[in-house]
Amino acid sequence: MQKKTNKLLSVLACAGILATAGVTTSEVYFSVNQADSVKAATVKARSYGIDVSSYQSSSLASSAKAGSKFAIVKVSEGTSYKNPKASAQIASAKASGMMPMAYHFALFGANSSSAVAEANYAVATAKAYGLPKGSYIACDWETGDGNNVNGGRDASANAIIAFMKQVKASGHKPLLYSGASLLNNNINTTKVTNAFPNSLWVASYAHMGRIDTPNFNYFPSMNGVAIWQFTDNWRGLNVDGNISLLPLSTSGSASSQAPSTKSVSTKKTVMTKSYGYDKNGNRNGKVYKAYKKVKVYGGAVLINNVSYYRVGSNSYIKLANVDGVKRTLKNTAYVHDSTGKLTSSPAISAGSTVPTYGKVKTINNQSYYRINKNRYVLVSDFN
Secondary structure: OOOOOOOOOEEOOOHHHHHHHOOOOOOOOOOOOOOOOOOOOEEOOOOEEEEEOOOOOOOOHHHHHHOOOEEEEEEEEOOOEEOOOHHHHHHHHHHOOOEEEEEEEOOOOOOHHHHHHHHHHHHHHHHHOOOOOOOEEEEEOOOEOOEOOOOOHHHHHHHHHHHHHHHHHOOOEEEEEEEHHHHHHOOOHHHHHHHOOOOEEEEEEOOOOEEOOOOHHHOOOOOOEEEEEEEOEEOOOOOEEEEEOOOEEOOOOOOOOOOOOOOOEEEEEOOOOEEEEOOOOOEEEEEEOOOOEEEEEEEEEEEOOEEEEEEEOOEEEEOHHHHOEEEEEOOOEOOEOOOOOEOOOOOEOOOOEEEEEEEEEEEOOEEEEEEEOOEEEEHHHEO
């Protein structure tokens, strides 16, 4: 979202690797009726939306024409910055029939008193720029511009909740925006969603670059998600693309978030042989073969400080066996097969984040990580 900073996103897979590795993944899309007319006060579930800052145009008409039903406009940052285009962008959203929303880039880290001050600044700025009362205002809590994301999971959650409570008290609806990695690792997100159910706006991309339609194979399974930001270049317009998972409404009491709903279930592929565990972390006798499809219910679950996915009644598998361990390449990497021979798969650029699966494998006295079915990259190519 912050074009001037390195935003921490969970890039869950490399589409090129999947395509060349011969692994078939079914395309699971939610249908979106682009022909529906939407009043600015209400947006249906499975509707597209954009988010913009001063780096985008003051006019949002092209996004509305492409099918966007809501626009989340950056209004402020810290307690001293205001987006000079925000007023025009909010007005353009209204004129184009989109629901206007706002976001504030947080700098308070884990400081609750600073969070309250920033919330007051965000609300005042949004109001001055024409955001209707009862609209959503999101706390954008991520890496960048000095925001400390390592202040502790509970302290960070407490500060975020303090911000959201102030937004709610002003007559608006609070949301929390962040990347899936930060939500899972740096924030006690359960504490946030207990205070504000279904208030998450999560960023997680299948790959960087243009994506027109979200592929829910790559949805970051977690509870409480109202909006998913699935691309940084929606339909070639160079704006972040989002999809609403629940209905959005600016009508009614600002204390009401989106209605409670059953956990989102997502089909995922088990990438390495996995044992089943019960809720206490004990093996339950079930075994899941590699490359088998499973249905994941809800989000990541911590059991004895290990992350799992729930795949059935009192049945869990380790998250790393599905999503892999994300590693960053320090060198351009070439892809090998299980005998060590180079494959026809394209080289993967240095700096790319790649999921790896299972233990290190030794092939011809060299160490490799498996990145997909019968596809390996040298351990030495990673940081």
